[in-house]
Amino acid sequence: MSQFVSAGPLPDLPTIPPLRVSALEAKPDVPPDWTSFVRLEPLGDGLSLNVFDFEPDADYTLSVAGPPTFCIAMYLDGRCRLALENGRTLEVIPGTLILFHAPRESGGRHQILGGNRVLCLDFRFTPEAIAALGITPLAPLLRAFDVDCSVQDAMLLGRPLPAALREIARDALHCPLAGAARGLYLRAKAMEALSHVIAVAQAEETSRVNLTRRDRDRVGVAARLLAERYNEPWTIPSLARAAGLNERKLKVGFRALLGRTVHAYLEEMRLDAAAQAMAEGAAITDVALSVGYANPSHFAKLFKRRFGSAPRAWQRQAARR
Numbered sequence: 001m002s003q004f005v006s007a008g009p010l011p012d013l014p015t016i017p018p019l020r021v022s023a024l025e026a027k028p029d030v031p032p033d034w035t036s037f038v039r040l041e042p043l044g045d046g047l048s049l050n051v052f053d054f055e056p057d058a059d060y061t062l063s064v065a066g067p068p069t070f071c072i073a074m075y076l077d078g079r080c081r082l083a084l085e086n087g088r089t090l091e092v093i094p095g096t097l098i099l100f101h102a103p104r105e106s107g108g109r110h111q112i113l114g115g116n117r118v119l120c121l122d123f124r125f126t127p128e129a130i131a132a133l134g135i136t137p138l139a140p141l142l143r144a145f146d147v148d149c150s151v152q153d154a155m156l157l158g159r160p161l162p163a164a165l166r167e168i169a170r171d172a173l174h175c176p177l178a179g180a181a182r183g184l185y186l187r188a189k190a191m192e193a194l195s196h197v198i199a200v201a202q203a204e205e206t207s208r209v210n211l212t213r214r215d216r217d218r219v220g221v222a223a224r225l226l227a228e229r230y231n232e233p234w235t236i237p238s239l240a241r242a243a244g245l246n247e248r249k250l251k252v253g254f255r256a257l258l259g260r261t262v263h264a265y266l267e268e269m270r271l272d273a274a275a276q277a278m279a280e281g282a283a284i285t286d287v288a289l290s291v292g293y294a295n296p297s298h299f300a301k302l303f304k305r306r307f308g309s310a311p312r313a314w315q316r317q318a319a320r321r
Contacts, residue, residue, distance in 0.1 A: 037052065037053055037054040038050060038051070038052050039051040039053075041186065043183055043186055043187045043190060044183065044187070045129055045132070045187075046125060046126035046128050046129030046130075046132070047123065047124070047125055047126075047129055047187060047190050048123070048124045049121070049122075049123055049124075049172065049186050049190065050120075050121070050122045050123075050124065051120070051121050051173065052118065052119070052120040052121075052122070053117070053118070053119050053120075054112060054117070054118050055078075055115075055116065055117040055118070056112055056114050056115075057114055057115065058114040059111065059112065059113055059114045060110075060111065060112045060114075061109060061110075061111045062109070062110050062111075062112075063107060063108075063109060064107060064108055064109070064110050065105065065106070065107035065108075066102070066105065066106065066107075067105055067126075068102055068103050068104050068105060068106075068126065068127050069100070069101075069102055069124050069125065069126060069127075070099075070100070070101050070102075070124070070125045070127075070130055070138060071098070071099070071100040071101075071122050071123070071124045071125075072097070072099060072122060072123045072124075072165075072193050072194065072197055073097070073098040073099075073100065073120055073121075073122035074097055074098075074120065074121050074122065074161055074165055074166065074168075074169040074193075075092050075093075075094060075095070075096040075097075075098065075118070075119070075120045075161070076094065076095075076119045076120065076121065076166070076169060076170075076173075077094050077116075077117055077118065077119040078092075078094065078112075078113075078116045078117050078118030078119060078120075079091075079092060079093050079094075079113050079116055079118070080092045080110065080111060080112045080113060080118050081109075081110075081111040081113075082098065082108065082109070082110055082111075082156065082158075083108050083109045083156075084106065084107075084108045084154055084156050085106065085107045085108050085109070087108065087156065089109075089111075090156060090157075090158045092158065095160060095161045095166070095227070096158055096159075096160070096161055097158065097159050097160065097161040097162070097165060098122075098156070098157070098158050099142060099155075099156075099157050099158075099159075099197065100154075100155070100156050101138055101142055101154065101155045102153075102154040102155075103127060103153055103154075104153070104154075106154045108156075121169045121172055121173060123189070123190040123193050123194070125190075125194065133194075135198065142155055142157070142201065159220075159257065160220060160223050160224075160257070160258060162196065162200065162258050162259045162260070163258075163259075163260060163265065163268045163272075164196050164259055164260075165193060165196055165197075168189050168192055168193050168196070171189060172186055172189045175189075196259065199259065200256070200257070200258075200259050203255060203256045203259070211249060211252065211253055211256065215245060215249050215253060216253065216257060218243050218244050218245040218249075218250075218253070219243070219245065219249075219250065219253035219254060219257050219258075220257075221242075221243045221244070222239055222240075222242070222243035222245065222250060222253075222254070222262075223254075223257075223258060223265065225239065225242055225243065226239070226262075226265055226266045226269050227269050230266060230269040230270045230273055230291060230292060231270070231290060231291050231292040232292065233292065234262075234266055236250065236251065236262060239262060250262065267302060267306075268306070270291040270292050270293070271291075271302060271303055271306045271307070273291050274287045274288065274290075274291045274299070274303065274311075275303075275307065275314070275318075277290065277291075278311065278314065278315045278318065279315070279318040281319075284296070284300075284311045284312060284315065287311075288300075299311070
C-alpha cells in the first residue's frame with residue numbers, strides 16, 4: 001500500500017520511560033549504541049524477539065545490515081522511515097505492520113524522527129527456521145501482499161497492523177513469565193504471528209483478481225475512518241461511499257487485508273478505545289456512549305467477550321496495575 005493507516009487506539013502500552021539520546025550524540029557519523037534501546041531475546045531454533053524502544057531528541061539516519069531473515073515488525077508507536085539499500089522509502093506511523101524478507105545478507109536505511117517515541121516489536125525467523133516449518137519458498141507467498149519495495153531478492157512491505165497482530169504484540173510485551181516458561185510463551189506468540197501473516201497472504205492471493213492496487217488503498221482509507229471515527233453510526237453503504245469503494249470490494253478487502261469483517265473491525269476499534277478511556281478512570285456509562293453504544297448492557301456483553309471481564313471488574317483491575 002502506498003499509504004499507511006492507523007490501526008486504532010493501542011491499549012496497555014508499557015509505561016516504562018522511553019530511552020533518550022541527546023542531539024549532541026545524533027551526528028550522522030556517530031551511530032548510537034543500539035544495545036541501549038534494542039532488547040534481543042533468542043527463542044531457540046532460529047527464532048528471536050526484538051523490542052525496539054527509542055526516543056531521540058534529533059533525527060537519525062542509520063545504515064543497517066543484517067543476515068538472512070524473515071521479520072514481522074509491529075510498530076505500536078512513533079513515526080520513522082525505512083528503506084532497502086537503493087530502494088524507495090516507506091513511511092511508518094503508529095499501527096503499521098512491516099514485513100521484511102531477505103534470503104541473504106542485506107542492508108538499508110532506518111531514519112528515526114526526533115521528538116517521538118518509536119516502539120516496535122518484531123519476531124525474526126532464520127531461513128532454516130522457515131524451512132523447518134515447511135513454508136518455503138516464502139517469496140511467492142509474500143508477493144500476494146503487493147510488495148512495496150523489492151531490491152534484488154529482498155522484499156519490504158507495509159500495511160495496516162491487523163487487530164490480531166496488535167493483540168499478539170501486546171501479549172508479548174506484557175509477558176509476566178520468566179525462564180523456560182517465558183521462552184515457550186514467546187515462541188508460541190511468534191508462531192501465532194507467523195500463522196496470521198500466512199493466512200492473510202493466502203486470503204489476499206485468493207481475492208487478488210478482484211482487488212486492484214487502488215482498491216487496496218481505498219480499503220486502507222476505510223480502516224482509517226473506522227479507527228479515527230469509531231463513535232459514528234457506520235453502515236456498509238455509508239463506509240463504502242466515504243471510502244470511494246463499492247460494498248462488495250469493501251467487504252472482500254477487509255477480510256483479505258485485515259483478516260476481519262467490517263463490523264468486527266469497528267467493534268474492536270470501539271472496545272479498544274473504551275478500554276483506554278476506562279483505564280484512565282472514565283465512567284463506564286459515559287464511555288459506552290462516547291464510543292458508539294447507546295445500550296450499556298450490550299456494551300458490557302461485548303466488552304466481556306473481548307477482554308474476559310465485565311467492564312466494572314476490568315476497570316478495578318486496571319486501577320490496581
